[in-house]
Amino acid sequence: MPAASAAAHPSFEILGGARDRFLPALSHLSRPYRPFPLLAANRHVETIFAAFFRSVPDVRLRRECLRTQDGGAVALDWWVSGDARRLPPDSPLLILLPGLTGGSEDAYVRHMLVRARSNGWRVVVFNSRGCGDSPVTTPQFYSASFLGDMREVVSHVTGRYPDANVYAAGWSLGANILVRYLGQESHNCPLSGAVSLCNPFNLVVADEDFRKGFNNIYDKALTKALCKIFKKHALLFEDIGGEFNIPQAANAKSVREFDDGLTRVSFGFMSVDDYYSNSSSSDSIKHVKTPLLCIQAANDPIAPNRGIPREDIKENPNCLLIVTPKGGHLGWVAGEAAPRGAPWTDPLVIDFIQYLERGAVKAPETSTNPGSKEALYHLEV
The missing domain is CATH 3.40.50.1820 (Alpha/Beta hydrolase fold, catalytic domain)
Known part of the structure; x- marks a missing residue:
């Protein structure tokens, strides 16, 4: 053909x-x-x-x-x-x-x-x-x-x-x-x-599906990888202040939790949903x-x-x-x-x-x- x-x-x-x-x-x-x-x-x-x-x-x-x-x-x-x-x-x-x-x-x-x-x-x-x-x-x-x-x-x-x-x-x-x-x-x-x-x-649709059923397995695996990277460099974030929630990011149980504690604040978004909505390709x-x-x-x-x-x-x-x-x-x-x-x-x-x-x-x-x-x-x- x-x-x-x-x-x-x-x-x-x-x-x-x-x-x-x-x-x-x-x-x-x-x-x-x-x-x-x-x-x-x-x-x-x-x-x-x-x-x-x-x-x-x-x-x-x-x-x-x-x-x-x-x-x-x-x-x-x-x-x-x-x-x-x-x-x-x-x-x-x-x-x-x-x-x-x-x-x-x-x-x-x-x-x-x-x-x-x-x-x-x-x-x-x-x-x-x-x-x-x-x-x-x-x-x-x-x-x-x-x-x-x-x-x-x-x-x-x-x-x-x-x-x-x-x-x-x-x-x-x-x-x-x-x-x-x-x-x-x-x-x-x-x-x-x-x-x-x-x-x-x-990313809004992806986030919705990511938290359903078996997808929780991927969420936990990726979160663990993110937390591992973060903990290697946690000293850089000591006393950073502002809206950052460093303990939440370091011990996140989901990618959404990690993004809420660290990512969306780092890049100036009001909320995780705001971050996902404005970052979608x-x-x-x-x-x-x-x-x-x-x-x-x-x-x-x-x-x-x-x-x-x-x-x-x-x-x-x-x-x-x-x-x-x-x-x-x-x-x-x-x-x-x-x-x-x-x-x-x-x-x-x-x-x-x-x-x-x-x-x-x-x-x-x-x-x-x-x-x-x-x-x-x-x-x-």
């Missing part, structure tokens, strides 16, 4: 203003979506299996800690295995944004690292403050609302490789941040293309001018199907949405690599970016942020 006819395949929901433009290039869609039989019956089984039993490729990374304008720091992990240092200066560059509490050690991130590098691309993982052992140097972490670090990372990377087209792929919270960035930068975005995977889109889709592929799973327990901004995606000539019937959250245990190999989505991401790269028009040039300093240090990991 040719790729162009994939829209008629019953396995997928495919829509978007860029459907006719991008769909023929996605050869991976010519194959039916076949989830691994033993995992397909339950979205939670697939989600948990992928989180705990997916293989983790062994890769060699070079860590660069980038000091931000406000005195904070983020960690950029660059692929350095093999001939990475000898790539031409105009080789395409891919920035990876992991999900909440995620980093370059996560299986889904590493599989994308390997696949992108095998195609001759430079790859770097953007570890948010405190994630992936990224240093925390100020009493502020990261959030769904904050785009300052994203802007500085993109500015730094594009400034270092001015001849390269730069792309980005984000998962879950990283996808939400990425799409919000695309919307806010709009006509001035220096990225040549982007991919959003498992994006919760509407569903409101940004209509402003996106950069080619954007959104990949979702219809049965995702953390990024609800009902939260996808379908109408705005349909009307935007730069966006394409693909919804698989199954996949769970960060799962997609299907295809030739199943059950322990790369997610089914990885070849689709490659198809999309390679298509953009073949016909790429250089993204608008942006000056490197004068307030952004070069790397503080490098660390082999």
Whole structure:
């Protein structure tokens, strides 16, 4: 079946203003979506299996800690295995944004690292403050609302490789941040293309579902990870005053509790609902001018199907949405690599970016942020 006819395949929901433009290039869609039989019956089984039993490729990374304008720091992990240092200066560059509490050690991130590098691309993982052992140097972490670090990372990377087209792929919270960035930068975005995977889109809807039934398991696991990061740096928040509730954040039993005690106060929101409502990337889709592929799973327990901004995606000539019937959250245990190999989505991401790269028009040039300093240090990991 040719790729162009994939829209008629019953396995997928495919829509978007860029459907006719991008769909023929996605050869991976010519194959039916076949989830691994033993995992397909339950979205939670697939989600948990992928989180705990997916293989983790062994890769060699070079860590660069980038000091931000406000005195904070983020960690950029660059692929350095093999001939990475000898790539031409105009080789395409891919920035990876992991999900909440995620980093370059996560299986889904590493599989994308390997696949992108095998195609001759430079790859770097953007570890948010405190994630992936990224240093925390100020009493502020990261959030769904904050785009300052994203802007500085993109500015730094594009400034270092001015001849390269730069792309980005984000998962879950990283996808939400990425799409919000695309919307806010709009006509001035220096990225040549982007991919959003498992994006919760509407954080109010996601929060509602997150507190129901079996989803409490994910809530508790993510809260535990957030509290662990926080406690490593709790001294930074001593005597901070204001509306902060540091004991509540340190001992939170839910992500919502953590966000109420710390996150929403750090970023100036009146309440958790105010924070979620004003940090949702569903409101940004209509402003996106950069080619954007959104990949979702219809049965995702953390990024609800009902939260996808379908109408705005349909009307935007730069966006394409693909919804698989199954996949769970960060799962997609299907295809030739199943059950322990790369997610089914990885070849689709490659198809999309390679298509953009073949016909790429250089993204608008942006000056490197004068307030952004070069790397503080490098660390082999």
